[in-house]
Amino acid sequence: MFAEVVFALPFRKAFTYEIPSELKKFVKEGVRVVAPFGKRTLTGFVVKISKTTQVKDEIKQIREVLDDEPIFNKTLLKFYEWIADYYLCSLGEALKLLVPQGTEVESKRKISIDKNFVQQLLQNENKKNTLRYKILQELSTREQITFSTLQKAVGKKNIYSHIRNLVEESAVTVIDEIEGAKVKPKKVKYVRLAKDVKELYSTLPELDRRSPKQVKLLLVLIEAKGKSLPAAELLHKTETSKAALDSLEKKGFVEIFEKEVDRRYKEHYEEVHQEFVLTEQQNKVIEEISPKIKDSVFQSYLLHGVTGSGKTQVYIELAKIALEQNKSVLILVPEISLTPQITSRFYNNFGDLVTVLHSRMSAGERFDSWRRIHKGKSRIVVGARSALFAPIFKLGLIVVDEEHDASYKQQDMIPKYNARDSAVVLGSIHNCPVVLGSATPSVESRYNAEIGKYKLLTLPLRIDDAKLPAITLVNVNAERRKGRMDNIFSRTLLDKIEDRLKKKEGVIILQNRRGFSTQIYCEDCGEIEMCENCSVPMVFHINKNIIQCHYCGLEKPVPNACTHCGSINIKYFGTGTERVEDELQFYFPNARISRIDSDSITRKSYLSNLLLSFGKGEIDILVGTQMVSKGLDFSRVTLVGVISAETTLWLPDFRADERTFQLLTQVAGRAGRSKIAGEVIIQTQNEKHFALQKVLQNDYDGFYRREIVDRERLGYPPFTRLALIETKDKSDQKAKGAAIDFRKALKKFESHLKISEPTTALIYKLKGFYRYHILIKSSRKSDPSGKFLRRAVIEAFTEFNRISRFKDVKLFYDIDPQSIM
Numbered sequence: 001m002f003a004e005v006v007f008a009l010p011f012r013k014a015f016t017y018e019i020p021s022e023l024k025k026f027v028k029e030g031v032r033v034v035a036p037f038g039k040r041t042l043t044g045f046v047v048k049i050s051k052t053t054q055v056k057d058e059i060k061q062i063r064e065v066l067d068d069e070p071i072f073n074k075t076l077l078k079f080y081e082w083i084a085d086y087y088l089c090s091l092g093e094a095l096k097l098l099v100p101q102g103t104e105v106e107s108k109r110k111i112s113i114d115k116n117f118v119q120q121l122l123q124n125e126n127k128k129n130t131l132r133y134k135i136l137q138e139l140s141t142r143e144q145i146t147f148s149t150l151q152k153a154v155g156k157k158n159i160y161s162h163i164r165n166l167v168e169e170s171a172v173t174v175i176d177e178i179e180g181a182k183v184k185p186k187k188v189k190y191v192r193l194a195k196d197v198k199e200l201y202s203t204l205p206e207l208d209r210r211s212p213k214q215v216k217l218l219l220v221l222i223e224a225k226g227k228s229l230p231a232a233e234l235l236h237k238t239e240t241s242k243a244a245l246d247s248l249e250k251k252g253f254v255e256i257f258e259k260e261v262d263r264r265y266k267e268h269y270e271e272v273h274q275e276f277v278l279t280e281q282q283n284k285v286i287e288e289i290s291p292k293i294k295d296s297v298f299q300s301y302l303l304h305g306v307t308g309s310g311k312t313q314v315y316i317e318l319a320k321i322a323l324e325q326n327k328s329v330l331i332l333v334p335e336i337s338l339t340p341q342i343t344s345r346f347y348n349n350f351g352d353l354v355t356v357l358h359s360r361m362s363a364g365e366r367f368d369s370w371r372r373i374h375k376g377k378s379r380i381v382v383g384a385r386s387a388l389f390a391p392i393f394k395l396g397l398i399v400v401d402e403e404h405d406a407s408y409k410q411q412d413m414i415p416k417y418n419a420r421d422s423a424v425v426l427g428s429i430h431n432c433p434v435v436l437g438s439a440t441p442s443v444e445s446r447y448n449a450e451i452g453k454y455k456l457l458t459l460p461l462r463i464d465d466a467k468l469p470a471i472t473l474v475n476v477n478a479e480r481r482k483g484r485m486d487n488i489f490s491r492t493l494l495d496k497i498e499d500r501l502k503k504k505e506g507v508i509i510l511q512n513r514r515g516f517s518t519q520i521y522c523e524d525c526g527e528i529e530m531c532e533n534c535s536v537p538m539v540f541h542i543n544k545n546i547i548q549c550h551y552c553g554l555e556k557p558v559p560n561a562c563t564h565c566g567s568i569n570i571k572y573f574g575t576g577t578e579r580v581e582d583e584l585q586f587y588f589p590n591a592r593i594s595r596i597d598s599d600s601i602t603r604k605s606y607l608s609n610l611l612l613s614f615g616k617g618e619i620d621i622l623v624g625t626q627m628v629s630k631g632l633d634f635s636r637v638t639l640v641g642v643i644s645a646e647t648t649l650w651l652p653d654f655r656a657d658e659r660t661f662q663l664l665t666q667v668a669g670r671a672g673r674s675k676i677a678g679e680v681i682i683q684t685q686n687e688k689h690f691a692l693q694k695v696l697q698n699d700y701d702g703f704y705r706r707e708i709v710d711r712e713r714l715g716y717p718p719f720t721r722l723a724l725i726e727t728k729d730k731s732d733q734k735a736k737g738a739a740i741d742f743r744k745a746l747k748k749f750e751s752h753l754k755i756s757e758p759t760t761a762l763i764y765k766l767k768g769f770y771r772y773h774i775l776i777k778s779s780r781k782s783d784p785s786g787k788f789l790r791r792a793v794i795e796a797f798t799e800f801n802r803i804s805r806f807k808d809v810k811l812f813y814d815i816d817p818q819s820i821m
């Protein structure tokens with residue numbers, strides 16, 4: 001018997017292995033196996049089993065099987081094949097998304113060191129600035145080191161020839177050590193009585209004289225009436241030592257055994273459960289979708305419901321229907337740790353059937369959550385982007401809440417998938433409806449609704465007849481001329497805040513930049529303080545009293561003088577959330593103000609506690625970045641202020657207007673969600689800008705109509721499909737050379753595709769790497785599925801590898817990029 005195995009490596013083929021007879025029972029399609037690969041040992045996925053093989057070369061054997069039960073079946077495999085094909089990665093790289101991190105088994109190359117001998121060699125070395133000397137120096141201090149650690153330590157990659165020499169000199173040996181899974185089920189020691197109580201009682205008096213502590217232990221266990229207790233808890237409670245317990249075990253009084261515990265992510269945010277009579281518009285939506293759940297019919301819906309229209313309750317009702325049908329439910333939300341309210345509402349309705357999956361959980365919690373889903377114990381999965389890959393077998397409904405949110409796109413790792421678009425494919429494979437919900441649908445989804453690919457459903461009214469908030473645009477330039485600006489605040493906004501503080505109503509202030517001031521500028525030489533690894537300005541953080549790069553995290557002390565010319569004439573520009581908080585506290589010394597941004601949200605309980613306090617009225621004003629615009633549902637918020645609408649407006653990206661419209665409409669939607677009317681003040685220098693005008697008029701459709709015309713005229717999605725090619729290297733010349741060569745390799749596709757010349761990326765240098773971009777556009781008319789575009793990129797890559805001197809330059813493809821910066 002043979003197994004076809006794929007690995008999470010960039011090889012687009014499967015490798016054939018023999019299944020040794022003792023593993024025959026366990027190797028099935030859909031399990032993970034450990035197998036030799038080249039000089040290493042790796043974890044791979046079995047995608048096919050066959051009786052015979054055409055392979056003529058030597059066939060290696062599978063070493064180990066990791067899963068008792070398959071983690072994917074033929075249906076699910078189709079989905080991962082689609083991911084690999086569409087986002088241009090290997091099937092193994094796609095399947096890697098399915099498994100929790102830290103569960104793979106791999107070999108690591110290690111260097112085992114004869115320390116004394118290496119120290120001798122080091123002393124005999126007379127040249128002290130050679131690479132060999134540096135290597136010996138590193139080796140002389142330890143017994144073992146991995147190749148990669150040594151490479152990092154000496155700052156060079158090409159250490160192999162030196163190591164080979166050292167092996168010949170018998171100073172070191174190279175070993176391949178297999179490292180087991182880092183994340184495992186958690187087992188805890190439990191104790192229970194091994195004899196019956198009567199028998200025990202008769203021995204107690206005797207025992208009490210010699211070992212009163214042991215008696216104490218037994219009494220607690222007797223009290224537990226046959227139930228087992230965790231050993232740690234038992235010892236703590238009785239203030240006894242492990243020795244006492246061990247001795248009881250030896251005497252046969254108790255039994256100590258291991259029990260697996262379920263690690264659950266603890267939610268800090270809780271709401272009281274509420275029952276509702278559904279509104280007519282909610283019922284209409286549910287009536288439309290529920291037959292599709294019952295009959296297992298795929299259909300994608302765009303649910304366009306204004307802010308506060310009760311979309312969450314629609315999802316909950318639909319989930320109830322899926323559960324009745326014995327099916328599971330997947331709810332995707334953007335950055336789940338920011339949306340504790342929706343999670344809490346699902347817990348309130350479905351209790352233990354719910355599990356969450358997100359990046360703030362520990363690896364162990366995620367692993368246990370994954371296994372609960374796999375076993376079918378957790379049937380409602382609420383999670384961020386990566387929850388799309390939860391091992392759900394009987395899926396009855398997929399919801400993508402806030403479908404317009406950019407966080408659904410994986411930007412950093414391969415494959416760079418979009419969870420929203422992939423969710424639609426997943427639904428078609430599982431034959432279930434997919435609901436994309438938003439108050440501000442993405443232009444692409446709205447267009448898909450227009451051409452009938454998605455079905456459009458609407459919730460045009462707010463719950464309880466609440467009115468959408470009244471919005472005012474405040475022109476800061478005009479206000480400044482009238483002397484009605486106090487630094488970054490307009491009088492208009494300050495007056496409104498004062499009024500709400502008096503009435504004890506909640507206020508939310510948005511400034512979509514963190515830090516205190518976002519640029520440090522020298523008035524003498526005109527230079528801006530830049531990051532040394534990235535071509536972006538350093539940001540001043542007053543709380544930590546540092547300057548920081550928001551791209552690579554580099555922190556430095558605040559400069560006393562310009563680092564270019566030494567002048568002390570330095571000025572701070574640009575407003576971040578810290579400054580907003582600081583100034584607010586100055587104007588309203590008695591107000592209770594809290595800040596929400598990625599600097600302040602460091603602990604997982606912080607945001608939940610903060611939102612609880614805000615809900616109870618213990619905090620008056622929340623200041624934050626876009627984090628405050630996402631889904632917050634507090635009836636006491638009656639005022640929303642935006643310090644500057646410009647933070648997203650002038651980004652050199654074709655989605656800048658869309659992002660601005662969405663951000664402002666969403667944050668405005670936090671106000672007036674209940675009986676008391678809400679008000680929104682947006683400060684801007686561009687009040688005539690159409691995106692802001694459409695926010696003001698609360699006119700999503702108007703925004704869409706105008707935007708879609710521009711997209712068609714300029715040849716952007718949804719009328720074209722984009723692929724962004726990025727080259728990146730520590731050497732500017734090499735990164736540029738690779739981009740030029742890749743562009744040459746693309747030349748023969750020019751008649752069908754619009755291909756830009758290589759350009760420096762907008763953030764030209766990032767974390768020490770120089771970046772070049774090529775943007776490819778493929779028309780939806782001539783290439784509706786994008787097949788031609790993908791083929792062109794793959795073929796160009798093969799050609800590039802053949803012709804280019806810059807093959808070792810890092811090269812990335814991004815299909816449907818969210819941002820082209």
Ligand SMILES: Nc1ncnc2c1ncn2[C@@H]1O[C@H](COP(=O)(O)OP(=O)(O)OP(=O)(O)O)[C@@H](O)[C@H]1O
Nearest residue numbers: 276277278279307308309310311312313463631633
């Ligand atoms: N049928 C109902 N009757 C009364 N209240 C309801 C009903 N349905 C939902 N609600 C309440 O209305 C409020 C707004 O609903 P929800 O938070 O789901 O809005 P939303 O559509 O998701 O808005 P946003 O897009 O702004 O996040 C919530 O407090 C919710 O509990």
Ligand SMILES: [Zn+2]
Nearest residue numbers: 531534549552
């Ligand atoms: Zn940087």
